[in-house]
Amino acid sequence: MRESHDFLSIVVPLRDEEDNVLPLATQVQAALAGAPWPWQLILVDDGSRDRTSERIREAVAACPRHLSGAILRRGFGQTAAMQAGIDLARGTVIATLDGDLQNNPHDIVRMVRRLLDEDLDLLVGWRRARRDGLWRRLPSRLGNRLIGLLTGVPLHDYGCTLKVYRAAVLRRVRLYGEMHRFIPSWMATLTSPDRIREEEVSHFPRRHGRSKYGASGLGRAVKVLLDLLTMAFFVRFRASPGHFFGRIGLTCGGAGLAVLGWLTWQKLGEGAAIAGRPLLLLGILLVVIGVQFVCTGILTEMLARTWFEAGGAPAYVVRETVGGAGEEVPGHEWPGHEWPAHQRPRPARERP
Known part of the structure; x- marks a missing residue:
């Protein structure tokens, strides 16, 4: 210590x-x-x-x-x-x-x-x-x-x-x-x-x-x-928000495509009428929702990348530096307040 x-x-x-x-x-x-x-x-x-x-x-x-x-x-x-x-x-x-x-x-x-x-x-x-x-x-x-x-x-x-x-x-x-x-x-x-x-x-x-x-x-x-x-x-999901929205989108879109595929098989294979069935509207709605969530995921990934690259949040935190590559970081100054020299903390690198 x-x-x-x-x-x-x-x-x-x-x-x-x-x-x-x-x-x-x-x-x-x-x-x-x-x-x-x-x-x-x-x-x-x-x-x-x-x-x-x-x-x-x-x-x-x-x-x-x-x-x-x-x-x-x-x-x-x-x-x-x-x-x-x-x-x-x-x-x-x-x-x-x-x-x-x-x-x-x-x-x-x-x-x-x-x-x-x-x-x-x-x-x-x-x-x-x-x-x-x-x-x-x-x-x-x-x-x-x-x-x-x-x-x-x-x-x-x-x-x-x-x-x-x-x-x-x-x-x-x-x-x-x-x-x-x-x-x-x-x-x-x-x-x-x-x-x-x-x-x-x-x-x-x-x-x-x-x-x-x-x-x-x-x-x-x-x-x-x-x-x-x-x-x-x-x-x-801070670093990959697209995964969150993408999972929802793929789940909804996949379910919608399955419903539409089943209805298509009934229509083509058995000649069943599907135009007035609520299941058709549900399938279309799920596909649309899935596409929206996937697009939202792509947009959030773009925003997250912009945020990280602009310095809005650290993508990682260094536990310590070894060798001559690291430099001492100036201490955090307190504006308008002068502390006695013996009380000023010494600048320190990030420690584990």
């Missing part, structure tokens, strides 16, 4: 958590006091209507060496707030944390050590003894199983915000919609699922206020389901 080369960034999205900001900052500082790595805590205010932004300014003023804040213009959602913090993060390792004091910051050091010791790309928190009501735990348990089934990355607790990431891989994933809960599956498109593990973490009852991001409801369930289907499609 090369601790001297590592730098830890902790990202916390917040919405209407004025009573939790200062206690959270205090707990994180206490937990990281003996950490062997330089670290920073980034507090992101996601359009709060209370005094969360004021509390963030107070926390940063009290410890400007380690704390920083980002105040979004309005509420963009937890995923967008998390992405904003990740964009500001300078660490080679990035941890995300809830702002409601239900996660234990002391788990972060242990998780970062394991990530580095076992050379993982993602370590997901598992709230095995979750301190929430049954009405939240049961849908979450069903959702975790469904996500694991569709994506091939089985985890016990996708919804736990406490996660530790290898920044070099995480920065290649852009978050939007409700994607924050699917990050392990998205990262599995860039790294081996064997490099994604989970760790049991503490979980406490909420002390102040109520959840702003975890509200239940049919609308939220629909959004999560649609994002899940989108993510499952990208996980399996």
